Every structure is written in C-alpha cells, then in structure tokens.
Amino acid sequence: MRVITGDECGLLKESIPELSRRSTDPDAPATPYNAMPDVTKDGVSRIDPKEKQTRERGVVDLAWRNDAGCEQFSFAALRKNGSVELWKAAAESRNKHANYVLVQTSKNIFQQDRPNPLGLGVFCNHNRICAGDSLGNVVVLKNDSDLLEEVQTYNAYKGSKRGETLSYTRGQALNTQLATAIAFDTSHGRVAVGGRERETCLIDIHTGVQVFKTKNLPPDPQTLLQQPVWPTAIQFLHNDMNTMAVGTAYKQVRLYDVRESSKIRRPTQTTPEDLLEYRVTSLCQVSDYELVVADGAGYIYCLDLRRLGRDLKAAANKDMGRYVGPAGSVRQLKKHPTLPRLAAVGLDRMLRIYDTKKRRQLDCIYLKQRINCVLVHGDDTWDFNDATVDVVDPDDLDIDQDDVVQEYVDSDEEGSHGDDSNEDADSVSSDDSEGNDEEAVDGSHEDGGESVEDNDVELPSSHQRDSKSQCESSDNEDSESHSSETSSEESKDNSEAEEDDEDVIVVKAPKRRRRQ
Amino acid sequence: MVKKKPHSSLRGKKPVNAAKSAKKTPVSRNPSHITNRLKRSEMYGKYLQQKRQEKKQSRIQRVKEAEALGDDKNGIKKAVPRTLDNTREVEPTMVLQDPEVAADEAEDEFARYFHSETPPKVLVTTRPRPSQRLFFFIADLQRLIPKLHFYPRKSFSLKEICQFAANREFTHVMVLSENAKHCNGMTISHIGAGGEMLGPTAYFKVSNVVTSQNIPNHGASTNHIPELNLHGFGTRLGHRVGRLLGSLFPHDAEFQGRQVVTFHNQRDYLFVRHHRYVFEEKKNIKKAPPKGTTPEASQDEQQPLGIKDRVKARLQELGPRFTLKLRWIQSGTFDTQFGEYEWMHKRKEMDTTRRRFHL
Numbered sequence: 001m002r003v004i005t006g007d008e009c010g011l012l013k014e015s016i017p018e019l020s021r022r023s024t025d026p027d028a029p030a031t032p033y034n035a036m037p038d039v040t041k042d043g044v045s046r047i048d049p050k051e052k053q054t055r056e057r058g059v060v061d062l063a064w065r066n067d068a069g070c071e072q073f074s075f076a077a078l079r080k081n082g083s084v085e086l087w088k089a090a091a092e093s094r095n096k097h098a099n100y101v102l103v104q105t106s107k108n109i110f111q112q113d114r115p116n117p118l119g120l121g122v123f124c125n126h127n128r129i130c131a132g133d134s135l136g137n138v139v140v141l142k143n144d145s146d147l148l149e150e151v152q153t154y155n156a157y158k159g160s161k162r163g164e165t166l167s168y169t170r171g172q173a174l175n176t177q178l179a180t181a182i183a184f185d186t187s188h189g190r191v192a193v194g195g196r197e198r199e200t201c202l203i204d205i206h207t208g209v210q211v212f213k214t215k216n217l218p219p220d221p222q223t224l225l226q227q228p229v230w231p232t233a234i235q236f237l238h239n240d241m242n243t244m245a246v247g248t249a250y251k252q253v254r255l256y257d258v259r260e261s262s263k264i265r266r267p268t269q270t271t272p273e274d275l276l277e278y279r280v281t282s283l284c285q286v287s288d289y290e291l292v293v294a295d296g297a298g299y300i301y302c303l304d305l306r307r308l309g310r311d312l313k314a315a316a317n318k319d320m321g322r323y324v325g326p327a328g329s330v331r332q333l334k335k336h337p338t339l340p341r342l343a344a345v346g347l348d349r350m351l352r353i354y355d356t357k358k359r360r361q362l363d364c365i366y367l368k369q370r371i372n373c374v375l376v377h378g379d380d381t382w383d384f385n386d387a388t389v390d391v392v393d394p395d396d397l398d399i400d401q402d403d404v405v406q407e408y409v410d411s412d413e414e415g416s417h418g419d420d421s422n423e424d425a426d427s428v429s430s431d432d433s434e435g436n437d438e439e440a441v442d443g444s445h446e447d448g449g450e451s452v453e454d455n456d457v458e459l460p461s462s463h464q465r466d467s468k469s470q471c472e473s474s475d476n477e478d479s480e481s482h483s484s485e486t487s488s489e490e491s492k493d494n495s496e497a498e499e500d501d502e503d504v505i506v507v508k509a510p511k512r513r514r515r516q
Numbered sequence: 517m518v519k520k521k522p523h524s525s526l527r528g529k530k531p532v533n534a535a536k537s538a539k540k541t542p543v544s545r546n547p548s549h550i551t552n553r554l555k556r557s558e559m560y561g562k563y564l565q566q567k568r569q570e571k572k573q574s575r576i577q578r579v580k581e582a583e584a585l586g587d588d589k590n591g592i593k594k595a596v597p598r599t600l601d602n603t604r605e606v607e608p609t610m611v612l613q614d615p616e617v618a619a620d621e622a623e624d625e626f627a628r629y630f631h632s633e634t635p636p637k638v639l640v641t642t643r644p645r646p647s648q649r650l651f652f653f654i655a656d657l658q659r660l661i662p663k664l665h666f667y668p669r670k671s672f673s674l675k676e677i678c679q680f681a682a683n684r685e686f687t688h689v690m691v692l693s694e695n696a697k698h699c700n701g702m703t704i705s706h707i708g709a710g711g712e713m714l715g716p717t718a719y720f721k722v723s724n725v726v727t728s729q730n731i732p733n734h735g736a737s738t739n740h741i742p743e744l745n746l747h748g749f750g751t752r753l754g755h756r757v758g759r760l761l762g763s764l765f766p767h768d769a770e771f772q773g774r775q776v777v778t779f780h781n782q783r784d785y786l787f788v789r790h791h792r793y794v795f796e797e798k799k800n801i802k803k804a805p806p807k808g809t810t811p812e813a814s815q816d817e818q819q820p821l822g823i824k825d826r827v828k829a830r831l832q833e834l835g836p837r838f839t840l841k842l843r844w845i846q847s848g849t850f851d852t853q854f855g856e857y858e859w860m861h862k863r864k865e866m867d868t869t870r871r872r873f874h875l
Contacts, residue, residue: 009623011616053619249853279853279854279855279856298862327859328859347847347858348858348859349752366608368620368752
C-alpha cells in the first residue's frame with residue numbers, strides 16, 4: 001500500500017508501510033493490547049530529494065488527478081505560497097518506491113501576496129482543478145493533460161444576491177477567517193466553503209453562482225441564543241454525494257441534504273452537544289453508515305450515522321468506537337478506496353494506519369515534520385506478516401456453522417465401551433459450543449455408532465495416536481494442548497467413519513488469540 | 517541412668533539427620549510452585565539465604581580482584597546499575613543529527629531568538645486574585661528571567677491579555693496558576709513579534725517551588741544576562757519544549773556575571789535551577805604513577821592533565837528552584853476552546869510502561 005503525505009515544511013513523502021515493518025518473530029511474547037506498536041522510520045522516501053525545505057512551500061492539500069488505483073498515477077499538490085504542482089508517477093512493483101516526476105508547477109494562483117490556501121480538489125469529469133483560500137476565493141483551473149490554465153476566480157460569498165462587498169459579522173475582532181473549510185463535490189461540480197460565523201455555501205464551479213446555503217438550527221427556545229457556527233471540516237458523503245457532513249469548531253457534526261431539489265436547508269442530523277470535546281478537524285466516511293470524526297486533541301471517533309438525531313440537546317450516546325493513537329491534532333483522515341484501511345495524519349508527526357473493522361492500529365510511521373495532508377493509493381494489496389489480523393475470529397462465525405457436538409450416549413446403552421464415548425461427550429461438551437447443527441448431530445450420531453463399533457476392534461490408545469497424527473498434519477496453526485486434544489477427539493470420530501465432510505464442518509475450538 | 521537402646525526394628529540402620537542433608541541441597545529456583553504453605557515458607561527462607569550468600573561471595577570476589585589489580589583503574593570493571601534512564605524505551609522521534617530536523621528548526625518560531633535577531637520580552641501574570649506567596653515567586657522569577665514584566669491580572673480574559681501584550685510588543689506571555697497558595701501551573705505562550713508566527717502555547721505543571729529565601733546558602737543574583745543550559749531534551753517534542761524555554765532568554769550572555777540557568781530534563785520532569793559558578797584550581801593535582809610500572813614507562817604513559825583534573829567548578833545556588841512537567845502543547849496562542857493540540861498527554865494511552873518518556 002502506498003501513502004503520500006505532504007507536510008508543513010514543503011516535503012512530499014511516500015511511505016510503504018510493508019517496508020517499514022520490522023519482522024515479527026512468531027515466538028515473541030504477545031504484546032499487551034494497549035501497547036503502542038513499533039514505530040518505525042523506514043519505508044519512507046522523499047518524493048523529491050532535492051527540493052528546498054521551507055515553510056513557505058508547505059503543502060496544504062493533495063488530490064488525485066486520475067483514478068486512485070492505477071499503476072500510472074498522478075496527483076496535484078497545493079502549496080502555502082499559492083502554487084499548484086502536478087506530479088506523475090509510475091509504480092513498477094508493489095514494494096518499491098515509485099519514481100515521481102514533476103510535470104507542471106504554477107505560480108501563485110491567488111491574487112493576494114500572502115495567500116492562505118485551504119484546500120484543493122480535482123474534478124475529473126469536468127476537467128477542472130479547484131483551489132480555495134481563507135478569504136473565500138475559489139480559483140478554477142483547467143486540467144487538460146498536463147497544463148494548468150486559469151479559468152475563473154470566484155468568491156464563494158459574493159455569489160449570493162447581495163452586493164459586491166464582503167461583509168464582516170459582528171464581533172470584536174476582524175473576521176479574517178472567512179473560510180476555514182472547503183470540500184469538493186466531484187460528481188456534481190460543486191464546491192462547499194464555510195468560515196467562522198459564516199454558513200457553508202455551495203457554489204457551482206462553472207458559473208460561480210451560489211447553489212445552496214445551509215441554514216442554522218433554530219435558536220435555543222429558552223435562552224433565545226443563536227447557535228454559533230464555525231465549520232472546520234466538510235465532507236461529502238459518497239452514498240450519492242447528496243449528503244454533506246460539516247464538522248464545526250463548536251464540537252458538532254451536522255448533516256445536510258444538498259440535492260438540487262432540496263428545500264430543507266436546516267441540518268437533517270446533528271450530533272448532540274456533549275459528544276465531542278474538542279474542535280472537529282477532519283471527517284472521513286468509512287462505510288455506508290460510519291463516519292469517522294477527528295478532533296483537535298487527537299481523538300478519533302467513529303460515529304454511527306443511523307443513530308444521529310435532529311436534537312442538539314439529546315442525551316449523548318458516548319458508545320462510539322475510538323481509534324486510539326494520535327497524541328496531537330489530526331489534520332486529515334483518508335480511507336483506502338477499496339480496503340478497510342484508514343490513514344490518519346497529524347501534528348504529532350506520525351502517519352497511522354488503522355483497520356476500520358476492528359479499529360486497531362496496524363502501522364505507525366514517524367515522518368519527521370508536522371503533516372498536513374495525506375493521499376492513499378488504491379492498489380488492492382496489503383501485506384501483513386502477522387497472520388492474526390485476518391484470521392477468522394471465532395466470534396464472527398456464522399452461528400450455524402459450529403462445533404460438532406457428540407450426542408450424549410448413555411453408559412447403560414453402549415455397554416463396555418460406554419466409557420469411551422462418555423469421555424468424548426464430556427470433552428466435547430466442555431468446549432464453548434455455541435449451538436447445534438442438526439446435520440452435524442445426525443452425522444456424529446452415526447459416527448458415534450460406527451466409531452464405537454470400531455473401538456471394539458482396535459485398541460483405544462493406538463486409535464488416539466493415529467488421529468493425533470492426522471490432526472497435526474491438518475493443524476498448521478499453533479494451538480494449545482487442550483484444544484488439540486479436544487479437536488483430536490472430534491476429528492477422530494469424524495475422520496473414521498463419515499465420508500461426506502460437507503455435512504460435518506469441523507471447526508477448531510476457539511483458541512486464545514494472540515492479541516497484538 | 518540406663519542408656520536407652522534403639523528399637524530392634526532399627527537394627528543395622530545408621531541414624532541419619534535428614535535436616536542436614538536438606539541443608540546441603542541448594543534451592544535452584546523460586547519455590548513458589550510448592551503448594552504446602554509450611555514447606556513453601558521454609559524453602560523460601562532457604563532460597564533467600566542462599567541468594568544472600570551468593571551475593572556476599574561475589575562481593576568478596578570483586579574486592580579481591582580489585583586489590584589484585586591495585587591502582588590500575590583500567591582493569592576494574594565497574595558494575596553499571598540498571599536504571600530507568602538506562603533501559604529507556606527507544607523513542608523513534610529522538611533527534612540524532614538529522615538535516616531535515618535541523619532545517620525545520622532553522623525556520624521555526626524560535627529561530628529568531630536563538631540567532632539574537634529579536635530580543636524576548638516576557639509578560640507574567642497570574643490567575644485573578646492571587647495569594648501573597650505567589651508574589652514572592654514572581655519576584656524570584658524576575659531575577660531568573662531577564663526582561664520579565666509583571667502585570668496584574670485584574671479580571672481580563674487570557675485572549676485579551678494576549679492582545680494587549682501583542683500591542684505592547686511582548687513576545688511571550690506567562691501565566692501562573694495556583695491552588696491553595698501554591699503555584700501549580702504555568703502556561704507559556706509565544707505570541708511573537710509581528711503576529712506572523714504565532715507560536716505554540718505550552719502548559720506545565722509546576723511543583724516543588726522553593727523561593728530563594730528558603731535555599732540554604734543562597735546567593736543574590738545580579739542583572740547580568742545568564743547563560744543557558746538546556747540538558748536532556750532528546751526527542752522531537754523535547755526539542756520543541758527546549759526551544760520554547762530557551763527563547764525566553766536573550767542569547768548574548770554576559771560571562772562576567774557568571775550566572776547560569778539550567779533546564780534539566782530527566783524522565784519528563786524539567787528541573788529549573790539558577791546558579792552562580794566559579795572556577796577554582798584543584799589542589800594536589802599530581803597523579804601518582806600506577807604500581808608495577810617502571811618510572812620511564814610511567815612518564816610515557818602519563819597523559820597531559822586534562823581540564824577536569826586541574827580545574828573545579830563550584831556552584832552557588834541563586835534564585836528559585838522548581839520542577840516543571842509538560843501537560844500539553846497547543847499550536848497557536850492560548851485557546852482551549854478551539855485550539856489544535858500539537859501534543860497532549862493522555863496518561864492511559866501513553867504511559868503504558870515505566871520506561872517510556874516523551875521528552
């Protein structure tokens with residue numbers, strides 16, 4: 001997997017987490033679950049080793065120019081001095097760093113001398129690259145194969161029907177943060193811009209007209225105070241790109257319906273007041289109903305969108321999952337296009353990669369500067385030398401697919417060999433068996449009968465030895481003696497008599513999984 | 517009295533003292549596996565006794581070896597004790613002469629102070645309605661940090677104070693918080709000249725404050741600019757904190773004053789000390805030649821006496837003595853509501869082992 005990061009000092013770096021892992025010894029003692037995994041520095045290469053490292057050239061945002069999963073990939077980078085760069089790369093093999101070529105670089109695209117750029121987006125369908133700065137200016141550039149040509153500059157706030165001047169809201173200090181969040185709706189060609197005390201508004205990139213402006217929640221009925229508004233992170237949810245999630249510095253996340261035809265401008269869903277404790281800095285959608293929210297203190301939460309209501313004063317359900325790790329503010333979260341992997345990057349100078357299903361940190365790479373943005377390349381492969389990540393968790397198995405449980409055979413019924421089958425029944429029932437599979441029971445009942453007959457002929461000790469060797473050959477994972485014994489009992493009975501293995505699904509007893 | 521005869525069934529068997537044989541068999545491992553309480557406690561006693569014996573033996577051995585080698589200091593292998601500092605977990609963010617880090621630091625908010633381009637000007641204030649003891653500490657701080665100006669808090673909010681300070685061209689704002697008449701916290705915020713590089717804000721927990729009056733044999737500090745000694749800041753975070761603290765001081769030290777301020781980091785605790793030093797010549801600097809060598813050989817071997825052999829530095833403590841521990845660093849000025857934290861100490865996640873230190 002490839003991850004490209006851009007940092008504050010202007011360095012672009014490519015990391016391959018597989019290269020940076022130290023080889024784990026399978027016999028090493030298991031680390032406790034809350035131990036920080038190995039943080040490494042390898043596997044990181046500078047994209048341009050000769051570039052100058054200055055804060056003026058700090059990278060503000062990165063965006064893919066073509067499909068994020070192909071071999072020949074290219075991306076655009078927006079720097080703090082307002083210049084936009086286009087890069088191309090060819091990845092030869094999975095585990096080698098790619099060669100990057102700077103295709104085009106532009107000068108300051110904004111009119112100001114010292115712009116404060118916010119974000120960059122690429123509209124592949126419309127052949128445009130769009131960049132926004134903190135005064136609300138949105139500059140649209142043409143994205144024809146390798147040229148950068150400015151098409152138009154709009155101001156997000158002037159697109160409305162009011163006059164030409166930008167108005168400042170009331171307050172003591174001058175509002176210099178007119179735009180603090182920007183997001184790009186690539187399927188519809190719209191840009192969402194939001195600022196301090198300024199509602200998020202969507203403008204169309206072709207015409208620059210304001211298409212949609214969100215409306216605040218009604219004032220609190222008791223105090224009659226308006227809800228303050230300060231969007232700091234905007235994300236379009238790609239169910240259909242019709243919902244927009246806005247994270248505010250007032251510790252809320254709101255969802256809006258932004259269809260063309262939508263008449264409702266108020267938020268459709270919002271997180272309750274006490275849920276988050278710090279300002280929201282980044283949002284990322286991980287699955288259909290899960291939204292990952294990162295805040296300014298390094299807490300990354302996983303919100304379930306189905307559970308959010310409209311009421312701000314609702315009881316905060318704090319049962320959301322957390323991605324543990326970052327020590328400082330998380331600047332960007334990005335999900336891998338196909339695999340369940342999340343990359344988190346922030347001010348604590350680490351790139352962290354998480355498994356979204358278990359919320360476990362898989363890799364932590366030390367990149368020496370404070371990182372502003374990250375891009376995840378979409379190739380499908382993922383290596384992990386620890387087999388326990390993707391191993392089947394016994395808790396996750398289908399409830400029907402289960403241990404084979406011997407039907408209890410009464411000692412009176414089977415005469416002299418009742419002892420044998422009794423032992424079997426005891427040892428099997430002592431496992432944590434979750435339920436009975438009827439077919440398995442039937443099969444095993446027959447087994448029990450047949451194997452008992454076999455037991456008449458052979459000695460029980462040699463019987464066990466045979467099955468144990470069989471068991472060992474089929475058993476290639478480490479297992480404790482208890483489970484191997486019980487599984488040998490099971491497999492002994494099954495392997496002896498029963499031919500059709502489809503009915504009887506032998507599942508090894510749940511082992512204590514080595515947690516990392 | 518007639519001597520009792522042993523029983524006839526014991527004829528031909530020699531009396532054996534079972535206890536003696538038990539004493540002779542050494543206890544090889546910790547007898548915690550024995551389930552019988554009486555037996556286990558007995559074996560444990562023997563085990564401890566044995567361990568003490570072994571230790572004593574090894575010590576006698578060492579003394580003998582040392583004596584055999586005589587004065588030759590190279591032969592003695594000094595046993596290095598295992599400490600938490602020795603066995604510290606390897607921190608990947610340790611700075612080890614990295615050109616990237618050097619380039620970053622050459623450009624960060626504090627570079628101007630280290631190159632003496634901008635003189636620092638520090639404003640100190642307290643929480644509203646401070647206690648009287650805090651003023652003694654502030655008076656001491658004024659002797660510690662040159663160019664420290666005190667302003668009473670009255671009831672301004674911190675954002676306002678930062679604004680006022682920026683108006684009057686202060687570069688740093690320091691806020692002391694206290695509880696029950698003891699200073700317990702210090703927030704240092706870099707507001708920078710010109711407002712371009714609004715630097716970080718760091719919050720420290722303050723403990724063990726000893727004002728100069730309470731230090732035995734303390735000296736009186738003068739107005740000379742002290743030298744700065746930042747010791748023990750290894751990791752990236754440590755560098756950042758070290759540079760923040762170092763930027764409080766002007767960097768053109770006046771050596772005639774012979775004063776030094778030390779920020780010593782050990783195990784994430786920062787010890788702040790203010791000393792006056794004086795260099796003195798050591799008496800009896802002639803080193804006796806080692807035993808067993810001829811005089812000519814000793815002449816050749818004798819290295820030129822280093823500075824450490826000739827000169828000794830004596831210290832007199834001045835000024836306050838206190839300990840700091842970093843709690844969080846925010847990027848930008850003081851803003852707990854909407855700020856972004858560069859580093860925040862989360863005890864349950866970060867302090868999972870005793871051997872992990874962050875600075």
